[in-house]
Amino acid sequence: MKVLNAEHISMIFGGLIAVNDVTIYANRGELLGLIGPNGAGKTTIFNMLTGVYVPTHGKISFENARNNQLTINKVKPYKVARFGVSRTFQNIRLFKELTVLENMLVSMHKNIGYSIFGAIFRTNGFLKTEQEFYESAIKILEATGLDTKKDELASNLPYGEQRKLEIARAIATGAEIVFLDEPAAGMNPAETAELAVLIKRLKEDYKLTVVLIEHDMRFVMNLCERIYVLDFGVLIAEGTPHEIKNDPKVIKAYLGEELQ
Amino acid sequence: MGYDNKARIKSSIKAIIFVGVIYGIMKILMLPQINIINPFYQTIIMKIFIEITLALGLNLITGITGQFSLGHAGFMSIGAYTAAFIMLRTTVNVGMIFAATLAGGIVAGLVGLLIGIPTLRLKGDYLAIATLGLGEIIRILLQTTSKDFLGGAAGLSSIPIFANFEGVFFVAVICFFSISNLMKSSYGRALISVREDEIASEAMGVNVTNMKLLAFIMGTFFAGVAGAMYAGYVGFVQPKDFGFMKSIEILMIVVLGGLGNIRGTVIAAIVLNIIGVILQDFSEIRMILYALLLIIIMVIKSGETPWIQKLRAAMNIKSFKFNGKNKAGT
Amino acid sequence: MMHSIVLQKGTGKVEQFIQQLINGISIGSIYALIALGYTMVYGIIKLINFAHGDILMIGGYVGLGCVLFFNMSFIPAVLIAMVVCAALGVFTEKVAYKPLRNAPRIAVLITAIGVSFLLEYLMVYFFKASSRTYPSDFFSFGSINLGSITISMDKMMVMLITIVLMVLIQIVIKKTKLGKSIRAVSSDQDAALLMGVSVDNAISFTFIIGSALAAVAGVMYGAMFTINPLMGMQPGIKAFVAAVFGGIGNIPGAILGGMLLGVTETLVSAYLSSSIKDAVAFAILIIVLLVRPSGLLGKNVKEKV
Numbered sequence: 071m072k073v074l075n076a077e078h079i080s081m082i083f084g085g086l087i088a089v090n091d092v093t094i095y096a097n098r099g100e101l102l103g104l105i106g107p108n109g110a111g112k113t114t115i116f117n118m119l120t121g122v123y124v125p126t127h128g129k130i131s132f133e134n135a136r137n138n139q140l141t142i143n144k145v146k147p148y149k150v151a152r153f154g155v156s157r158t159f160q161n162i163r164l165f166k167e168l169t170v171l172e173n174m175l176v177s178m179h180k181n182i183g184y185s186i187f188g189a190i191f192r193t194n195g196f197l198k199t200e201q202e203f204y205e206s207a208i209k210i211l212e213a214t215g216l217d218t219k220k221d222e223l224a225s226n227l228p229y230g231e232q233r234k235l236e237i238a239r240a241i242a243t244g245a246e247i248v249f250l251d252e253p254a255a256g257m258n259p260a261e262t263a264e265l266a267v268l269i270k271r272l273k274e275d276y277k278l279t280v281v282l283i284e285h286d287m288r289f290v291m292n293l294c295e296r297i298y299v300l301d302f303g304v305l306i307a308e309g310t311p312h313e314i315k316n317d318p319k320v321i322k323a324y325l326g327e328e329l330q
Numbered sequence: 331m332g333y334d335n336k337a338r339i340k341s342s343i344k345a346i347i348f349v350g351v352i353y354g355i356m357k358i359l360m361l362p363q364i365n366i367i368n369p370f371y372q373t374i375i376m377k378i379f380i381e382i383t384l385a386l387g388l389n390l391i392t393g394i395t396g397q398f399s400l401g402h403a404g405f406m407s408i409g410a411y412t413a414a415f416i417m418l419r420t421t422v423n424v425g426m427i428f429a430a431t432l433a434g435g436i437v438a439g440l441v442g443l444l445i446g447i448p449t450l451r452l453k454g455d456y457l458a459i460a461t462l463g464l465g466e467i468i469r470i471l472l473q474t475t476s477k478d479f480l481g482g483a484a485g486l487s488s489i490p491i492f493a494n495f496e497g498v499f500f501v502a503v504i505c506f507f508s509i510s511n512l513m514k515s516s517y518g519r520a521l522i523s524v525r526e527d528e529i530a531s532e533a534m535g536v537n538v539t540n541m542k543l544l545a546f547i548m549g550t551f552f553a554g555v556a557g558a559m560y561a562g563y564v565g566f567v568q569p570k571d572f573g574f575m576k577s578i579e580i581l582m583i584v585v586l587g588g589l590g591n592i593r594g595t596v597i598a599a600i601v602l603n604i605i606g607v608i609l610q611d612f613s614e615i616r617m618i619l620y621a622l623l624l625i626i627i628m629v630i631k632s633g634e635t636p637w638i639q640k641l642r643a644a645m646n647i648k649s650f651k652f653n654g655k656n657k658a659g660t
Numbered sequence: 661m662m663h664s665i666v667l668q669k670g671t672g673k674v675e676q677f678i679q680q681l682i683n684g685i686s687i688g689s690i691y692a693l694i695a696l697g698y699t700m701v702y703g704i705i706k707l708i709n710f711a712h713g714d715i716l717m718i719g720g721y722v723g724l725g726c727v728l729f730f731n732m733s734f735i736p737a738v739l740i741a742m743v744v745c746a747a748l749g750v751f752t753e754k755v756a757y758k759p760l761r762n763a764p765r766i767a768v769l770i771t772a773i774g775v776s777f778l779l780e781y782l783m784v785y786f787f788k789a790s791s792r793t794y795p796s797d798f799f800s801f802g803s804i805n806l807g808s809i810t811i812s813m814d815k816m817m818v819m820l821i822t823i824v825l826m827v828l829i830q831i832v833i834k835k836t837k838l839g840k841s842i843r844a845v846s847s848d849q850d851a852a853l854l855m856g857v858s859v860d861n862a863i864s865f866t867f868i869i870g871s872a873l874a875a876v877a878g879v880m881y882g883a884m885f886t887i888n889p890l891m892g893m894q895p896g897i898k899a900f901v902a903a904v905f906g907g908i909g910n911i912p913g914a915i916l917g918g919m920l921l922g923v924t925e926t927l928v929s930a931y932l933s934s935s936i937k938d939a940v941a942f943a944i945l946i947i948v949l950l951v952r953p954s955g956l957l958g959k960n961v962k963e964k965v
Binding site for chain 1: 338342507508511512514515516517518519522523525526527529530531532533534535536537538544548590
């Protein structure tokens, strides 16, 4: 069953066609890869899918586990997030002055069960909600191995852990679909391998559909079930890792063409 | 940091005892037999409490939520005029004082809402300039009012002196605990997340617009309440008392105390007022000192030259974080 | 307030309108001169230089000093004011703004407010808060009559000086090496640095030009009205509005914005009410910020994610 359906989406900035007539979909529980050379339009697609950019053409819709439909056309990003779509950022965007735990709790704010007066007077509802938030945040932190650092400021974490925290924070929104923008960027091979295991486990535990952008080919080929390849804003291939590896168009896009 | 009931209740009780003790000590020192806090000091302390309320409201908007406002005095004037207008037309009793003060806050908060909806879309320095302009517009509009309505340039005078020590003290206390409790809740975290990174905050499901409005309404509400107290404390209000200069004075307290630091705001309000009293007869020296402080604080806290960075590391000073400075990626 | 413009006697409505238009353009010329400094500084280091109006004030005082103590005429007095203000502008940049070059914009804005207050109250401290006037014959060129319209040549001189300076600045910016370096740094500081452009020099030069123009504006403004230590704030903020109106960072925009603001303000003052004149400038500012933040001639910029 399709949880994400983007049909013929295009994004034009001024005169520049960043994404041209791309159609992609995701089945529930799938682990998808979106690859392509630099400037191919991958992040632009993520921005359209999460409501940051409004596509110039095309239609994007989501379906969540309760069979609700959401067609995003000028829907604000926070509403997309509330529907169960979350993401990480290529250039890490953590809340640096908040602790690891507080970063997680921000993601749960949308489910808040008390009013401002509840917060000021610390009502029972406030205490109950805070307790629930705390418990579910800790659970996700334990799953990512960040629970021992919960009281550290996000900006004090090493780079690899900041990337992990971004993933944990995205899951904390209660998302069903998570977009990961270069989760392994800047990691060494050991960390990358560990991350692949983590993503797989989180996907199972939290019943997620994962779409990720990545330049590390071994990482993508090992992890993803299906891969889309983008070049100059156009979708040039789609298929299993094995198919993609042997696709001449993909090889051409990455390595260029031999001169005749 | 757990979220158990007992710890929360314990800290609440501690806070109540703390406030009670402070109040008791001040009351004892004010007794005529002791007279350590004489009537002159008492007026200064009252002024400090009013400024604490003003600065806490601005800190919520600018320090905590990262929305830079240069028009806070405008909202103060709305509260002051509303309360003065009411008190000039009714008999003075506790109920009316309470109602007039609350009305001052509500009217200021409503204007804050009306102004906030269009302007909070603006970022960083653009928002600063827009709020500066709005503050000035409020002042100019007050100047053009008729004599019988809001008094024009001469303002309103002979306002009953309705703000007493208890009034300003408890207003400041309520403001402090409202904001500090809010900070420790999910709302507080969401407000900070807006300051830290609007785009990430929105992507995590936070309604950024609503959060900015929440901070703006609450901050301007307290500015209005403080303005009402001010009107009932000095007995007259004039448009020129609520100009850009006043907004900067409030900002000064917030910057000195540390953006986002509410205890710091309280301490800064006390320190700056003590400096003000000492330099009472040399107002230009006071302003020169304030200006130098602003420059030095900003350069030390945010400066990027190597010696400043070393100094900051050596003295363990945190640098300021503001909204609107995100390096672009692709 | 300080610069309520004296209406000249015109007989008919059309004459009066033309006279108001001339008044508006002359005050608008001064706004344009100040706005140019704002816009260039904003263009290059993204700073709303709050102290820019106070540089104008210092210019006014230096000019007055030249007249009172050395009995100078307009041109030498202006030249000395330009040199002093340029030096002061560069000094404030080096001391207060340079350490904050990569800091958040708000931090620099707060610093600029500090610099503004520092200049104002140092002047209050040393020269008292009272207003002073230039000798009446310092900037006086009489007036001519064209039919029923009386045209003040003082105002025509203000316009003329502004136009000459604007043309000069355009030539400097477009044709000279320094001008090119300013444009390079404005469009991409890092890239300019990599291409061997001295970013420090470009920024200093920007402050020199902006401050020197403010000095000219300060002397003319002082000669037309009066001067006091807080005089810079009003025209400073107005000029900032003008810069935003025209599109901040855009030089022709600053000129257009200054002229339009001067004319609008004068017409509102003449035909509606002088007390809301200042509110009009701020209302324009807010409307422009909300409807077209890039101003009349500016380009739209979107934040990347």
